[in-house]
Amino acid sequence: MGELGGFSRDVVLWSGGYCLLLILLGILGRRAMRERTLSDFYLAGRSIGFLILLLTLFATQYSGNSMSGFPGQTYRQGLAYFMSVTFMVGIVSGYTLFVPRLFRLARQRKYVTPTDFLADRFGSPALNYASATILTVTLFNFLLAQLMAMGHAFAGLTDGRIPYGVAVVGGAAVILGYELLGGMRAVAWTDALQGSMLLVGMMVVVGLLIWEVGPPGAVVSQLAALHPEKVANPGLATCAVWLSNFLLLGLGAPLYPQAIQRIYAARHARELRRALSVMALLPLVGITAVIYVGTVGLVLFPKLEGVAADQVTFKVLAYLAQQEPLAYYPVLVVMMAVVAAIMSTADSCLLSISSIFTKDFFGRLRRLPPERVEGLTRLAPLVSTVVMAGLVWIALQKGLTLWGLLVIKFEILIQLSPAFVLGTWHDRDDPRAFQGRDILLGLTAGLGTALGLYAAGFKSVGGFHPGTVGVILNYALVFAARAGRGRR
Amino acid sequence: MDEPRKHPIFMTLLALAALGSVPILFVGRPLVLWWGVPLWLWWSGGATVALSVLTSWGFARYWQVDEDEEPQDVAEREGKRG
Numbered sequence: 283m284g285e286l287g288g289f290s291r292d293v294v295l296w297s298g299g300y301c302l303l304l305i306l307l308g309i310l311g312r313r314a315m316r317e318r319t320l321s322d323f324y325l326a327g328r329s330i331g332f333l334i335l336l337l338t339l340f341a342t343q344y345s346g347n348s349m350s351g352f353p354g355q356t357y358r359q360g361l362a363y364f365m366s367v368t369f370m371v372g373i374v375s376g377y378t379l380f381v382p383r384l385f386r387l388a389r390q391r392k393y394v395t396p397t398d399f400l401a402d403r404f405g406s407p408a409l410n411y412a413s414a415t416i417l418t419v420t421l422f423n424f425l426l427a428q429l430m431a432m433g434h435a436f437a438g439l440t441d442g443r444i445p446y447g448v449a450v451v452g453g454a455a456v457i458l459g460y461e462l463l464g465g466m467r468a469v470a471w472t473d474a475l476q477g478s479m480l481l482v483g484m485m486v487v488v489g490l491l492i493w494e495v496g497p498p499g500a501v502v503s504q505l506a507a508l509h510p511e512k513v514a515n516p517g518l519a520t521c522a523v524w525l526s527n528f529l530l531l532g533l534g535a536p537l538y539p540q541a542i543q544r545i546y547a548a549r550h551a552r553e554l555r556r557a558l559s560v561m562a563l564l565p566l567v568g569i570t571a572v573i574y575v576g577t578v579g580l581v582l583f584p585k586l587e588g589v590a591a592d593q594v595t596f597k598v599l600a601y602l603a604q605q606e607p608l609a610y611y612p613v614l615v616v617m618m619a620v621v622a623a624i625m626s627t628a629d630s631c632l633l634s635i636s637s638i639f640t641k642d643f644f645g646r647l648r649r650l651p652p653e654r655v656e657g658l659t660r661l662a663p664l665v666s667t668v669v670m671a672g673l674v675w676i677a678l679q680k681g682l683t684l685w686g687l688l689v690i691k692f693e694i695l696i697q698l699s700p701a702f703v704l705g706t707w708h709d710r711d712d713p714r715a716f717q718g719r720d721i722l723l724g725l726t727a728g729l730g731t732a733l734g735l736y737a738a739g740f741k742s743v744g745g746f747h748p749g750t751v752g753v754i755l756n757y758a759l760v761f762a763a764r765a766g767r768g769r770r
Numbered sequence: 771m772d773e774p775r776k777h778p779i780f781m782t783l784l785a786l787a788a789l790g791s792v793p794i795l796f797v798g799r800p801l802v803l804w805w806g807v808p809l810w811l812w813w814s815g816g817a818t819v820a821l822s823v824l825t826s827w828g829f830a831r832y833w834q835v836d837e838d839e840e841p842q843d844v845a846e847r848e849g850k851r852g
Binding site: 361364371372375378379380382383500502503506510513514521524550551555556559563566 | 771773774775781784788789791792793794796797798799800801803805806807808810811814815817818819821822823825826827828829830833835
């Protein structure tokens with residue numbers, strides 16, 4: 283990333299300032315705490331209002347990967363990666379399936395973790411532990427990937443002035459620091475800061491890119507002349523991947539524990555409803571802008587291959603800053619925002635892992651009464667520290683590649699979809715209600731199918747991800763199990 | 771309590787918009803550019819906008835919340851009932 287030249291010194295300075303700001307937010311979060319309970323630490327006392335809720339949901343859904351990975355995918359696949367706009371909208375559409383009722387139940391019954399809902403609704407210890415394990419595996423994966431991405435981003439953006447190892451250890455220490463200080467409040471406020479930086483910076487940068495390179499229509503016309511295959515009508519296989527991605531993300535991403543905990547943390551249903559209404563519109567602007575950046579990259583830098591394609595965002599930004607002096611600071615803000623997005627995803631994952639260990643594993647294994655579980659606030663920092671230290675150690679190991687695990691995290695997570703979607707359909711006592719054993723049967727079959735297909739070397743079945751195939755079977759079996767019970 | 775998924779017409783429209791975003795109608799056809807942008811992208815983009823606006827509208831229209839009610843009141847009242 284040598285072309286970043288003059289940026290590297292400023293990135294070092296801005297990173298230092300940003301980290302100090304994060305710690306300050308942690309201190310403010312500490313001062314805003316009302317009581318020493320898990321609900322206050324992990325859910326900000328269920329007090330998050332509309333604006334912070336919107337920005338923290340935005341920051342949760344749009345990780346660093348969206349900002350650097352999506353343009354890279356556009357670079358490789360061409361305009362067909364517009365499917366990402368559809369599936370990012372699909373995530374919010376997925377919330378319509380269960381969130382209104384889940385929020386209401388969470389308020390009534392004081393849920394802290396996603397598994398609290400399953401425990402309350404199905405009362406199946408096996409399902410509780412299966413769910414907590416699936417969520418933990420997904421979060422471990424995701425957090426580890428963020429730590430590694432953070433190390434590479436800092437090292438790249440500062441031209442090695444902050445080496446990978448220092449960036450991983452230092453970044454992890456800062457995240458741990460503000461999270462231990464302020465819990466969910468600090469995390470949500472830092473998310474809001476990062477989300478605002480990203481939204482404002484990206485809009486200014488895209489405006490300047492349109493000024494400098496041309497509007498989307500003109501860029502696509504240039505692309506059609508240079509690489510006609512990148513704008514061609516998608517084939518049948520691409521359409522299958524499109525649909526599979528929509529199902530995978532639309533059913534899987536709303537189940538991210540950190541997203542569900544933000545839903546629990548909303549102050550009022552009215553504010554959550556408004557936040558989700560706005561969230562549904564954001565991909566039209568945010569992800570379309572990211573696709574445009576990838577398309578500009580294809581026109582400006584037509585011969586990137588392999589990992590270099592993933593750096594197309596930074597190449598386009600550096601090009602813009604060289605061409606247009608006005609763009610220097612907006613570009614710097616966006617570069618910092620990408621790093622901030624990685625850090626904010628990491629802090630959300632860490633907070634969720636800590637809550638699942640404390641409440642779902644420790645609290646349930648010890649069979650503690652609810653009031654004792656609420657008081658486990660001394661355990662939470664210990665769990666966060668141990669988890670972070672362990673993952674930093676793994677992230678520092680040489681030759682580690684996680685991409686295989688990252689790819690299948692959604693395919694594992696999505697298997698919990700019937701538990702949440704169908705679990706909120708009926709009251710517990712309703713004779714039509716799905717039961718824990720129905721859900722467990724579907725979950726076992728879905729998970730077995732997804733992992734089995736992967737193990738057998740099938741990365742897709744007719745364009746559909748193994749996880750999508752698994753979840754279709756999963757839903758079918760859950761319905762069949764209920765129907766079979768009704769007949770008996 | 772009302773919520774979006776209890777409205778079959780709304781959910782059907784949502785599913786149609788999602789399916790409509792997949793440019794399967796354009797498979798095997800020659801590329802047509804309109805204002806410099808492929809026609810299939812206009813189509814998928816239109817369906818995606820429809821999906822986005824429908825989702826946003828669905829939350830606002832079908833998730834009914836009592837505006838005067840304090841969250842704590844809801845929790846306490848329904849806690850007693852439950």
